[in-house]
Amino acid sequence: MSSPVDIKQNCILDSQDWTFPVPIAYGPGRLREIGTHCQRLKITNPLIVTDRGSKNLPFISLLGEHLRKASIQPQLFYGISPNPRDDEIEAGCIAFRTGKHDAIIAIGGGSAMDGGKAIGMSVDSGFDLWDFEYNKPLPEVGAGRRFPVFITIPTTAGTGAETESTAMVTDVGKGMKFCLAHPGMRPALALLDPELTVGLPSNMTAWTGVDALTHAIEAYLVQSFHPLCDGAALEGLALISKWLPIAVKEPENLAARGGMLVGSCLAGVAFLKGLGFVHAISHMIGAEYDTQHGLTNAIVLPVVLRFNLPGMEDKVKRMGDAMGLKNPSVEAFIIEIEHLLDEVGIPKSLGEIGVPADCVQRISEKAILDSAAETNPRTATIEQVRTLTETAILRAR
Numbered sequence: 001m002s003s004p005v006d007i008k009q010n011c012i013l014d015s016q017d018w019t020f021p022v023p024i025a026y027g028p029g030r031l032r033e034i035g036t037h038c039q040r041l042k043i044t045n046p047l048i049v050t051d052r053g054s055k056n057l058p059f060i061s062l063l064g065e066h067l068r069k070a071s072i073q074p075q076l077f078y079g080i081s082p083n084p085r086d087d088e089i090e091a092g093c094i095a096f097r098t099g100k101h102d103a104i105i106a107i108g109g110g111s112a113m114d115g116g117k118a119i120g121m122s123v124d125s126g127f128d129l130w131d132f133e134y135n136k137p138l139p140e141v142g143a144g145r146r147f148p149v150f151i152t153i154p155t156t157a158g159t160g161a162e163t164e165s166t167a168m169v170t171d172v173g174k175g176m177k178f179c180l181a182h183p184g185m186r187p188a189l190a191l192l193d194p195e196l197t198v199g200l201p202s203n204m205t206a207w208t209g210v211d212a213l214t215h216a217i218e219a220y221l222v223q224s225f226h227p228l229c230d231g232a233a234l235e236g237l238a239l240i241s242k243w244l245p246i247a248v249k250e251p252e253n254l255a256a257r258g259g260m261l262v263g264s265c266l267a268g269v270a271f272l273k274g275l276g277f278v279h280a281i282s283h284m285i286g287a288e289y290d291t292q293h294g295l296t297n298a299i300v301l302p303v304v305l306r307f308n309l310p311g312m313e314d315k316v317k318r319m320g321d322a323m324g325l326k327n328p329s330v331e332a333f334i335i336e337i338e339h340l341l342d343e344v345g346i347p348k349s350l351g352e353i354g355v356p357a358d359c360v361q362r363i364s365e366k367a368i369l370d371s372a373a374e375t376n377p378r379t380a381t382i383e384q385v386r387t388l389t390e391t392a393i394l395r396a397r
């Protein structure tokens with residue numbers, strides 16, 4: 001396996017197009033600026049998209065208040081579940097068309113932001129939702145068609161969904177999650193206000209935080225030349241490993257909340273490079289058993305690291321540096337990650353969160369086809385994916 005240095009030497013003469021991230025407004029209390037941003041972006045009639053669980057949370061009414069102060073009367077669509085489904089996206093499209101909206105403001109966790117993106121992709125582009133599947137040719141949205149202006153406001157830290165134009169959506173008929181993407185759905189603004197994450201319960205703080213941790217690690221391990229993403233991954237890892245345990249223990253600590261929000265945003269930027277088998281397996285478990293995404297990833301993470309990391313000592317060293325570890329071995333690095341997972345209360349197996357052992361073959365066959373599997377740093381046979389899945393279900397650590 002090539003070391004990162006080899007990759008840079010091999011790729012430094014290749015052409016690269018770097019087009020990210022997006023305009024970001026970061027800082028405590030900045031939600032109050034949303035009206036000004038809407039006016040700047042010529043938004044007059046936005047549809048607010050959130051998930052069912054967030055419908056009655058204070059940030060929804062706060063967002064509405066700030067918009068009304070700017071003479072904008074928003075409507076709310078809250079029909080998105082933790083793993084967004086295609087039938088929910090269709091319901092969101094109907095709400096958008098009925099209200100003749102000109103923009104989408106997605107506020108909440110990753111499911112709200114993914115739901116908002118998926119609605120935006122299919123509502124007025126002239127294409128079906130599944131035409132935007134990541135591996136298909138990019139739909140060319142013709143004259144008279146458009147993507148609505150799109151703003152993201154994450155209230156967890158996080159899925160990192162706020163800067164990207166990709167969305168995971170479950171095809172209910174197939175029982176599989178698919179990655180949808182189109183550069184036209186890139187947010188015009190990501191508004192990062194750590195005050196909005198202060199009320200997040202400690203279990204959700206932990207679960208969304210370990211998702212961000214997984215993004216930073218999986219993205220950094222992808223074997224392609226992308227120094228911008230790699231830098232974001234390492235800085236994200238540094239912030240997350242420092243602030244996650246504090247944010248879980250001290251929910252009111254605004255510095256910890258801010259560190260996590262920026263860290264998860266950087267990790268989200270990093271995974272433009274791709275992800276790996278943690279996400280590939282987790283996507284399919286989530287699609288079938290509706291398990292929480294970050295929690296599922298966190299349980300699978302050490303299992304996949306034990307498979308991927310041997311031979312990647314250079315990358316392990318740089319990740320260890322970011323976490324303040326002195327030249328860790330592969331095993332020492334994984335043990336440190338396991339300590340972090342223990343510290344924030346992550347269970348030790350998927351079995352403990354209700355995933356049965358008899359799904360191994362089915363989940364493995366689906367996972368190996370997931371778009372995240374393509375960028376895993378090590379190729380795997382179906383038998384190897386079976387072993388990873390089975391280990392994660394029975395006893396991951």
Ligand SMILES: [Zn+2]
Pocket residue numbers: 159211215279293297
């Ligand atoms: Zn994730």
